[in-house]
Amino acid sequence: MLLIHCPYCEEDRPEVEFVYGGEAHIARPLDPATLSDEEWEHYLYIRRNPRGRHHERWRHTHGCGRFFNAVRDTVSDRFEQTYKAGEPRK
Amino acid sequence: MSDVLAIPALAVAGTDLALEAQAVTASGVALTLEAPASRWSLRARTAQALSGVIGRAVPARIGETLDGIACLGPDEWLADLPAGTALPDGAGQPVSVVDISARGVVIRVEGAGAATVLSSGCPLDLDRFAVGRATRTVFETVEVILWRESATVFRVFVWRSFAPWLWHALKAAERG
Amino acid sequence: MSGYRLPAGGRVNRAAPLDFTFDGRAHSGFAGDSLASALVASGQMLFGRSFKYHRPRGILGMGTEEPNALVTVDRGGAGPGWGRRTPNLRAPSVPLYQGLTAQSQNRYPSLKFDLGAVNDRLGAFFPAGFYNKTFMWPRSAWEKLYEPAIRRMAGLGASPTERDPDHYDATYAHCEVLVVGGGLAGIDAALAAAADGGRVILIDEQDELGGGALSDQALWGEVADKTMALRRLGNVMVLTRTTAFGYYHQNFVGAVEQLTDHLAPAQASGARERLWRIRAGEVILAQGAIERPLVFDGNDVPGVMLSSAGRALAVRYGVAVGRAVAVMAVHDSGWRDALALKAAGVNVVAVIDLRGEVAADLVAAVRGAGIAVHLGHAVTQVAGRHGVSGVTFAPGGTGQGQQLAVDALLMAGGWTPTVHLWSHAKGSLRWDDTWGAYLPDVAQENCRAVGAGAGAWDMGAGLALGTLPGPKPIWQTKAFVDFQNDVKARDIDLAVREGMRSIEHIKRYTTNGMATDQGKTSNLNGLQIASGSLSKPVTDIGLTTFRPPYTPQTFGALMGHHKDALFQPIRKTVIDGWADARGAVFENVAQWRRARYFPQGGEDMHAAVARECLAVRQQVGMFDASTLGKIEVVGPDAAEFLNRMYTNPWKALAPGRCRYGLLLREDGFITDDGVSARLAPDRFHLTTTTGGAARVLAMMEDYLQTEWSDLDVWLTSTTEQWAVIAVQGPLARAVIAPLVEGIDLAPGAFPHMAIREGTICGVPTRLFRVSFTGELGYEVNVPAEHGRMVWEAIHASGQAHGITPYGTETMHVLRAEKGYVIVGQDTDGTLTPDDAGMAWAVGTKKPDFVGKRSLARPDMSAPGRKQLVGLLTEDPQEVLEEGAQIVADPDQPVPMTMLGHVTSSYHSATLGRSIAMAVIADGRARDGQVIHVPMPGRTIRARVSASTVFYDPQGSRLDV
Numbered sequence A: 001m002l003l004i005h006c007p008y009c010e011e012d013r014p015e016v017e018f019v020y021g022g023e024a025h026i027a028r029p030l031d032p033a034t035l036s037d038e039e040w041e042h043y044l045y046i047r048r049n050p051r052g053r054h055h056e057r058w059r060h061t062h063g064c065g066r067f068f069n070a071v072r073d074t075v076s077d078r079f080e081q082t083y084k085a086g087e088p089r090k
Numbered sequence B: 001m002s003d004v005l006a007i008p009a010l011a012v013a014g015t016d017l018a019l020e021a022q023a024v025t026a027s028g029v030a031l032t033l034e035a036p037a038s039r040w041s042l043r044a045r046t047a048q049a050l051s052g053v054i055g056r057a058v059p060a061r062i063g064e065t066l067d068g069i070a071c072l073g074p075d076e077w078l079a080d081l082p083a084g085t086a087l088p089d090g091a092g093q094p095v096s097v098v099d100i101s102a103r104g105v106v107i108r109v110e111g112a113g114a115a116t117v118l119s120s121g122c123p124l125d126l127d128r129f130a131v132g133r134a135t136r137t138v139f140e141t142v143e144v145i146l147w148r149e150s151a152t153v154f155r156v157f158v159w160r161s162f163a164p165w166l167w168h169a170l171k172a173a174e175r176g
Numbered sequence C: 001m002s003g004y005r006l007p008a009g010g011r012v013n014r015a016a017p018l019d020f021t022f023d024g025r026a027h028s029g030f031a032g033d034s035l036a037s038a039l040v041a042s043g044q045m046l047f048g049r050s051f052k053y054h055r056p057r058g059i060l061g062m063g064t065e066e067p068n069a070l071v072t073v074d075r076g077g078a079g080p081g082w083g084r085r086t087p088n089l090r091a092p093s094v095p096l097y098q099g100l101t102a103q104s105q106n107r108y109p110s111l112k113f114d115l116g117a118v119n120d121r122l123g124a125f126f127p128a129g130f131y132n133k134t135f136m137w138p139r140s141a142w143e144k145l146y147e148p149a150i151r152r153m154a155g156l157g158a159s160p161t162e163r164d165p166d167h168y169d170a171t172y173a174h175c176e177v178l179v180v181g182g183g184l185a186g187i188d189a190a191l192a193a194a195a196d197g198g199r200v201i202l203i204d205e206q207d208e209l210g211g212g213a214l215s216d217q218a219l220w221g222e223v224a225d226k227t228m229a230l231r232r233l234g235n236v237m238v239l240t241r242t243t244a245f246g247y248y249h250q251n252f253v254g255a256v257e258q259l260t261d262h263l264a265p266a267q268a269s270g271a272r273e274r275l276w277r278i279r280a281g282e283v284i285l286a287q288g289a290i291e292r293p294l295v296f297d298g299n300d301v302p303g304v305m306l307s308s309a310g311r312a313l314a315v316r317y318g319v320a321v322g323r324a325v326a327v328m329a330v331h332d333s334g335w336r337d338a339l340a341l342k343a344a345g346v347n348v349v350a351v352i353d354l355r356g357e358v359a360a361d362l363v364a365a366v367r368g369a370g371i372a373v374h375l376g377h378a379v380t381q382v383a384g385r386h387g388v389s390g391v392t393f394a395p396g397g398t399g400q401g402q403q404l405a406v407d408a409l410l411m412a413g414g415w416t417p418t419v420h421l422w423s424h425a426k427g428s429l430r431w432d433d434t435w436g437a438y439l440p441d442v443a444q445e446n447c448r449a450v451g452a453g454a455g456a457w458d459m460g461a462g463l464a465l466g467t468l469p470g471p472k473p474i475w476q477t478k479a480f481v482d483f484q485n486d487v488k489a490r491d492i493d494l495a496v497r498e499g500m501r502s503i504e505h506i507k508r509y510t511t512n513g514m515a516t517d518q519g520k521t522s523n524l525n526g527l528q529i530a531s532g533s534l535s536k537p538v539t540d541i542g543l544t545t546f547r548p549p550y551t552p553q554t555f556g557a558l559m560g561h562h563k564d565a566l567f568q569p570i571r572k573t574v575i576d577g578w579a580d581a582r583g584a585v586f587e588n589v590a591q592w593r594r595a596r597y598f599p600q601g602g603e604d605m606h607a608a609v610a611r612e613c614l615a616v617r618q619q620v621g622m623f624d625a626s627t628l629g630k631i632e633v634v635g636p637d638a639a640e641f642l643n644r645m646y647t648n649p650w651k652a653l654a655p656g657r658c659r660y661g662l663l664l665r666e667d668g669f670i671t672d673d674g675v676s677a678r679l680a681p682d683r684f685h686l687t688t689t690t691g692g693a694a695r696v697l698a699m700m701e702d703y704l705q706t707e708w709s710d711l712d713v714w715l716t717s718t719t720e721q722w723a724v725i726a727v728q729g730p731l732a733r734a735v736i737a738p739l740v741e742g743i744d745l746a747p748g749a750f751p752h753m754a755i756r757e758g759t760i761c762g763v764p765t766r767l768f769r770v771s772f773t774g775e776l777g778y779e780v781n782v783p784a785e786h787g788r789m790v791w792e793a794i795h796a797s798g799q800a801h802g803i804t805p806y807g808t809e810t811m812h813v814l815r816a817e818k819g820y821v822i823v824g825q826d827t828d829g830t831l832t833p834d835d836a837g838m839a840w841a842v843g844t845k846k847p848d849f850v851g852k853r854s855l856a857r858p859d860m861s862a863p864g865r866k867q868l869v870g871l872l873t874e875d876p877q878e879v880l881e882e883g884a885q886i887v888a889d890p891d892q893p894v895p896m897t898m899l900g901h902v903t904s905s906y907h908s909a910t911l912g913r914s915i916a917m918a919v920i921a922d923g924r925a926r927d928g929q930v931i932h933v934p935m936p937g938r939t940i941r942a943r944v945s946a947s948t949v950f951y952d953p954q955g956s957r958l959d960v
């Protein structure tokens, strides 16, 4: 079980308190109606799925309840860092 | 009635787990079901915004408690106040005041082994969990709020329907 | 003493004899014995039959590494159908207790006479890759002939069929330093760590600390002193009989502590095992090393065993491994063992060593002890089948052989540091020529290895061999590498000749190292043999991956709390006890237990549901709807938020009014629904489906926190704050009227789809006038602590009106008569609002809502989509099966073209016939057409109805 640093609680907490939330920094388009079908498909379904550094969302569901972002290495399963929602991509 | 298989004496018996007023864990730690109280989920962008609406001081740091109010998240507080206490509903204000007095119960875990009993299913390092601190966490698959009242007393807030399972899981804990 | 117990010595308590049985025969041993040592003491050398060839096998080792001596221990039941029978236990690791009952495995009909041993004679037909090759034979032959025969003949112990009466404890623990392994290296590490004042946990799999030192009498005093010192320290926790089975990220270590299996069942109380989930600041691995067998023809005859095993038997247990014992060594430790055995009183007759030169002091000491020394020799043959009767050894393994009359042969093949946990945690390894093994190199966690497991222990010098040299070519030998999976040196050689190059391929082709012992004694020898066959250095062959668990663990231990009544929380409403007392039949919905129907006087479900349905349609019924998910949405932007989440408009909803909300995922498919009320301009009371409560809250939090964090609105789960009592039927108003205060119930003042706050039975209520039945109805929300009282009051008030409690089954029928959808039953995550016939719930004028853009994708309105429609069978008494497939033409050949399937189907007492809903391709366009539902042996005809509403299509019964 991983330890995950919650940027809101400012401490390492056990993984079972968290829920994974998929790739980070995919903002919902402000006006979806203006998107082509291809653009909408890309927003909805297409993900990077990288080998290595991955920006992803987690939620401290059974803690402070906040969504935040993390950089995790998908090979080593190590967290490089976590940061609050709304902060720029690290 | 559902089929209840005969479960031998050693196992936790019966499918009809029920809450009791008091019990002692397998390890000798006392469990008590606390009396109902006035409990509120309080939400606001800042402690000041909330404080201004409810007219009470509230802690600003996650995990801190102050006069019956615990800060659970950057915009979330739990108020645990004497039964009958009312709070302003904050109508029209950028806050959320919701009565959750009936949503759950509080199990009081008391004894020298209280932290150890909770560690049977809670992954936090409770030796290092300061007196006066509160947090939302889990006991196995059940979400709880832990509130450490003293070195030997933890209060465990749990939603009503999960309480019987939690009560009996705590009761079965053999270390503590 | 009879048998092989030495007259004195060992750590057993000779004043405490213990009786036990093995295969029904009575034996006795002493407290402190293991099952293996007690059996050897009574002369039992044959412990089991091997997996594939059914060869007779004795013990190989006296520790965790043991591959052969697997037994089933029966600790008795707790009544019929309950049992404590554990297969595949390693006899050396089973502590002896009074009355222990053990059986050998994998033999038929008896251990001595085993029919399966014919496999051994047919060994030529079971070479490496046998299974892979066999699969290429005619399939019918495999199914009918080979597989049944193999299944009967091969295999280890049988799984228990009885229920396990034991319970299991679990715990988390935290420490600054965790030491795994309680030999002297581990003890020293724990003592040093404790001096820093932090919390230290020391775990060891044996029943006492000491590890290898328990086999060295000179070290007993040191072990005792240091164990005492550890136990005196307040910051050290010592866990014996505890196996660290896995080492995971960030120093998280899983371990299982045996609590009762070492006790006679009558003395055992409490949990059987405890799962430890330990988070450590630093992990120190002191797991020691495991001796390697030597690979030569006949190395598996019972009585041939690891030298360390012979030593443990003699020194720790006071048992002679034989009347006349020889040692075959390529490592100094065998010489030391010979001396230790001799000192313990065992008749060691010879030490044979392949090496031409061995340290002079060892040679002198052994000779001085009266033991013959044969340098430069190797054992070439072992006489005996059920036990050793003699050995042949020859110069260099190939010269003129001499015979030696012995009944036990110890193998000293060198040592393999135990790096399993190190490798679980992705620590790298380096090859060490001195050890002839891999040693820990660079750790990935805050972890270090100490002692023999780190290569930092004086075990002496030796060779690292693949096989002992012998007179026969490898393919004529029965020289075993993996004893548990019956893999021979020639199988590995064959694998190489058949093209396997990587050790991972060789492992899977030969199954070397794939048994329950995970190759603890076979991996290194297998590598060396492959290296020889490939003429490549060992380091070029690779190393197989070590994975948890280090040793097999029980399912019970891994489940911890989650067994029997505590298997998982069963959520009950505050009204559940009332229903239980009334004999309700329950069903599980998500984690909730819900009353399904209330049978009276021997009614079956059909009869009870028919009665309950008619009562609601004609008088009044009451239903526990407390499990509905509830979310309080509060803040100035509450209406704006709901408007973005739901398909329909919310901003204009007046306080005091309710609205049905349909929730889509962003992909446009229905994910939830529910009726919600506006309590105030900035406060809504949402409801969700019972199963969707947590998912919907999480989804809404996601949008709120990450997409629309500018909105001033907050979400609070109030599912369990409110008990909900649905009172439904034409007399509903009359039932609640006497109980309600502060609310005008008159239809004009309180219309359908409205909410009022007031009191009922003197407690606060949020009273919804809503209906999931199509009748006049109310949903009485009261704080949960009052739910039971209000339920009983309504029930009492309703007596005059014939009130009938009903369950989820009746609720389902009533709503189906009205064509109301249940999300998750009539929808399956692929239905749009239009597919479900609910285009009316979509606010087409809204610029955006979750899922709106997806509804505009071409596929979402393409012809051929499955649509929810009604189905009426031609035979009105025929009730279709939910899930049944639907076709247009029942005469087409299989596989038929499926049009869709039945989603809901019931007998409607109100309509006097069956009704159903189904999703069917272009369903609404098939209005009035006959479709067919093929069932085993027959086909059912039914007619499509574009409308799913079977009862009161005008909704006039709601408007009263």
Ligand SMILES: [Zn+2]
Binding pocket: A006, A007, A008, A009, A010, A060, A063, A064, A065, A066
């Ligand atoms: Zn947090």
